[in-house]
Amino acid sequence: MAITHNLGFPRIGAKRELKFALEAYWKGQTKEAELQQTGAELRQLHWQQQSGLNWAPVGDFSFYDQVLDTSFTLGHLPERVSNLAGTELDNYFRVARGRAVNDSACQCVHAGEMTKWFDTNYHYIVPEFTQDTEFTLNPARLIRQLQEAKSQGVNAKPVIIGPVTYLWLGKSKDGCDRLQLLDKLLPVYQALLQQLADAGAEWVQIDEPALVTELDRNWQHAVNVAYHQLKAAPVKLLVATYFDELRDNLKLACELPVAGLHIDAVRARTEVVRVIDWLPSHKVLSLGIIDGRNIWKSDLTELLSWLEPISQKLGERLWLAPSCSLLHVPVDLTAEQNLDSEIKNWLAFAQQKIDELSTLATALNEGRASVAEKLAQNRDALAGRRASDRVHNPTVQESVAKITPALGKRASSYSKRTAKQRQQLALPRYPTTTIGSFPQTPQIRKDRLAFKQGELKLDEYQNRMRTEIEYSVREQEALGLDVLVHGEAERNDMVEYFGEQLEGYVFSQFGWVQSYGSRCVKPPILFGDITRPHTMTVEWIRYAQSLTDKPMKGMLTGPVTILNWSFVRDDQPRSETCKQLALAIRKEVLDLQAAGVNIIQIDEAALREGLPLRQSQWQEYLTWAVECFRISANGVKDETQIHTHMCYSEFNDIIDAIAHMDADVITIETSRSDMELLDVFDSFKYPNEIGPGVYDIHSPNIPSEEHIVNLMGKARERIPAERLWINPDCGLKTRQWDEVRPALQNMVSAAKSLRNSA
Numbered sequence: 001m002a003i004t005h006n007l008g009f010p011r012i013g014a015k016r017e018l019k020f021a022l023e024a025y026w027k028g029q030t031k032e033a034e035l036q037q038t039g040a041e042l043r044q045l046h047w048q049q050q051s052g053l054n055w056a057p058v059g060d061f062s063f064y065d066q067v068l069d070t071s072f073t074l075g076h077l078p079e080r081v082s083n084l085a086g087t088e089l090d091n092y093f094r095v096a097r098g099r100a101v102n103d104s105a106c107q108c109v110h111a112g113e114m115t116k117w118f119d120t121n122y123h124y125i126v127p128e129f130t131q132d133t134e135f136t137l138n139p140a141r142l143i144r145q146l147q148e149a150k151s152q153g154v155n156a157k158p159v160i161i162g163p164v165t166y167l168w169l170g171k172s173k174d175g176c177d178r179l180q181l182l183d184k185l186l187p188v189y190q191a192l193l194q195q196l197a198d199a200g201a202e203w204v205q206i207d208e209p210a211l212v213t214e215l216d217r218n219w220q221h222a223v224n225v226a227y228h229q230l231k232a233a234p235v236k237l238l239v240a241t242y243f244d245e246l247r248d249n250l251k252l253a254c255e256l257p258v259a260g261l262h263i264d265a266v267r268a269r270t271e272v273v274r275v276i277d278w279l280p281s282h283k284v285l286s287l288g289i290i291d292g293r294n295i296w297k298s299d300l301t302e303l304l305s306w307l308e309p310i311s312q313k314l315g316e317r318l319w320l321a322p323s324c325s326l327l328h329v330p331v332d333l334t335a336e337q338n339l340d341s342e343i344k345n346w347l348a349f350a351q352q353k354i355d356e357l358s359t360l361a362t363a364l365n366e367g368r369a370s371v372a373e374k375l376a377q378n379r380d381a382l383a384g385r386r387a388s389d390r391v392h393n394p395t396v397q398e399s400v401a402k403i404t405p406a407l408g409k410r411a412s413s414y415s416k417r418t419a420k421q422r423q424q425l426a427l428p429r430y431p432t433t434t435i436g437s438f439p440q441t442p443q444i445r446k447d448r449l450a451f452k453q454g455e456l457k458l459d460e461y462q463n464r465m466r467t468e469i470e471y472s473v474r475e476q477e478a479l480g481l482d483v484l485v486h487g488e489a490e491r492n493d494m495v496e497y498f499g500e501q502l503e504g505y506v507f508s509q510f511g512w513v514q515s516y517g518s519r520c521v522k523p524p525i526l527f528g529d530i531t532r533p534h535t536m537t538v539e540w541i542r543y544a545q546s547l548t549d550k551p552m553k554g555m556l557t558g559p560v561t562i563l564n565w566s567f568v569r570d571d572q573p574r575s576e577t578c579k580q581l582a583l584a585i586r587k588e589v590l591d592l593q594a595a596g597v598n599i600i601q602i603d604e605a606a607l608r609e610g611l612p613l614r615q616s617q618w619q620e621y622l623t624w625a626v627e628c629f630r631i632s633a634n635g636v637k638d639e640t641q642i643h644t645h646m647c648y649s650e651f652n653d654i655i656d657a658i659a660h661m662d663a664d665v666i667t668i669e670t671s672r673s674d675m676e677l678l679d680v681f682d683s684f685k686y687p688n689e690i691g692p693g694v695y696d697i698h699s700p701n702i703p704s705e706e707h708i709v710n711l712m713g714k715a716r717e718r719i720p721a722e723r724l725w726i727n728p729d730c731g732l733k734t735r736q737w738d739e740v741r742p743a744l745q746n747m748v749s750a751a752k753s754l755r756n757s758a
């Protein structure tokens with residue numbers, strides 16, 4: 001009798017109801033009671049949608065972030081909010097986003113730092129630790145939700161983040177060793193488990209995804225200490241790991257004194273046999289068999305053939321679940337009205353994944369015949385996908401097979417290229433440029449919406465976008481920038497724009513996934529071999545170039561970033577898909593060059609995001625990722641200058657890969673680090689040109705000329721002046737012209753005064 005459960009359900013709502021409720025509340029348009037009401041309704045709906053499972057998660061719902069919820073449950077808030085007036089929810093949003101709803105200026109605080117949740121695109125609020133950190137139990141939210149679930153007849157399994165992962169996720173503010181806090185933390189967890197038991201919980205899922213990372217001995221020891229102390233709790237603990245293999249931590253995880261272990265049987269399928277061997281015979285093994293990180297239907301028949309003997313062996317001890325929380329996939333495929341029906345039949349969103357789980361359990365418990373029809377439908381869908389000529393394009397596969405290292409190599413070394421480029425471009429010292437986008441004004445958004453809804457004809461839409469491009473070109477000329485951009489008015493999003501023009505992509509209407517707080521992304525779905533039926537950017541750039549004598553930079557998104565911000569195929573390695581994207585972008589690069597564009601920027605904002613969880617696997621990823629960038633960029637002649645842009649701020653551990661990309665110019669985000677980020681470029685002796693961002697585009701503040709000169713002075717201490725550019729940290733699409741104009745004015749004046757003082 002296999003038992004089914006879920007680790008977590010998307011909380012944002014199939015139509016992003018939570019997003020809109022939050023934003024209305026933040027604007028002061030609704031009261032807390034209404035927000036709470038939306039929360040309760042969503043929870044109820046989601047529990048109903050999981051009612052086919054033996055256990056549904058409770059506590060996975062959150063108004064902002066589950067890690068921040070945990071900090072509240074543990075009574076661990078940054079000191080800066082501890083004495084402020086208002087309700088608990090006020091403080092919650094202060095830590096989340098810097099302000100509550102009606103905060104007078106003095107009650108605003110700086111928001112907690114955000115960072116990526118493991119290797120996902122979800123961002124959590126980082127707990128802040130000092131050696132004086134204290135914890136006090138604040139279980140009300142969790143207990144309330146447990147009672148709420150029980151009153152609705154839900155077989156409720158509370159979900160909490162485990163103590164070791166909680167410490168692991170946080171950051172020490174005073175250099176203290178976070179593990180020193182474990183002794184203070186465990187009694188609070190003990191009390192929490194006691195209260196959950198008192199409120200009727202039988203099982204508690206305690207998430208320890210830190211177990212799939214490289215833990216040193218101290219951290220491994222902490223895991224042991226923690227669960228030996230928690231074993232006295234009067235509930236059954238299911239320790240949940242996900243996102244990767246356990247490897248060195250496998251034995252440790254199996255031997256913890258708890259009632260059950262969940263592992264990611266999608267990414268760590270090869271470990272299942274070993275886990276079964278190691279797991280003591282009284283423990284439950286929960287196998288995460290449905291991919292919680294992607295949107296494809298599972299192969300139910302294949303899974304059953306694999307699971308049947310396991311189920312026979314384990315009997316009641318076998319639990320089945322998605323690999324991880326379904327937070328990382330969209331909610332409901334049936335909401336999609338416009339998806340191509342053939343491709344739609346290959347997909348499963350959260351709700352469909354829950355159905356798959358039930359079907360599998362029924363087949364295991366009652367025999368395949370009891371769900372014969374569902375299994376047949378699933379087989380048909382998968383067979384259709386496997387055989388579809390929309391997925392498989394022999395010409396593309398041949399081109400990928402023919403890739404040689406030569407394809408990724410420039411004809412000459414940087415020093416030779418740069419001489420030719422300098423002659424051709426004749427730029428002044430400290431050339432100024434921007435990263436690509438200019439403000440996406442309300443008018444631009446309105447025009448695009450009207451075009452998408454069919455209210456604006458293509459011709460008229462293009463005319464309007466050309467007008468916007470001309471506007472930004474005139475502004476840049478007036479500002480006196482050296483290398484201009486067209487401003488990206490025609491682009492909704494730097495990945496979607498390219499996905500929409502490539503064959504092999506489809507787009508959902510409601511496939512939203514939470515990125516942080518109320519922010520969601522709608523990753524495009526890459527389903528088939530990638531081709532570029534026509535040029536994607538050439539006409540726009542050509543038009544922009546026709547307006548000016550200044551050099552116009554062509555603007556593209558790189559293959560690795562397109563890959564990392566899409567839902568991608570699970571029927572071939574990511575590296576293979578990335579190579580196809582690289583060949584498509586390469587064609588665009590060569591067409592831009594043929595159209596007379598001498599500078600081409602290929603953004604790789606998400607290159608770092610694709611790094612595997614374990615550092616030991618980084619090299620493999622970086623090798624193919626950088627190779628793909630090189631394939632896309634390096635087919636050009638010496639005179640064509642390749643730029644790349646990356647907006648994260650951590651290069652220390654990947655600097656050799658960055659150098660191997662061999663872009664002539666790299667622009668990076670540095671303004672908030674006071675140029676210290678350049679240290680690693682300096683010590684690595686990074687040979688090519690760098691544009692360290694001098695203007696923090698996330699802030700509405702206008703940087704002064706003096707500030708920029710000062711920052712560039714620091715840059716010059718690390719990088720020779722002749723290899724420095726001056727530019728903002730990132731694109732300006734989220735800013736307003738009134739902010740952009742004076743900021744760039746100061747940037748250009750700073751460049752002039754640096755040139756004069758040289």
Ligand code: GLN
Pocket residue numbers: 435436437488494555603605645646647730731732733
């Ligand atoms: N060219 C893009 C822009 O300027 C780059 C955005 C990014 O790096 N995220 O908007």
Ligand code: ZN
Pocket residue numbers: 435605645646647648729730731
């Ligand atoms: Zn950027």
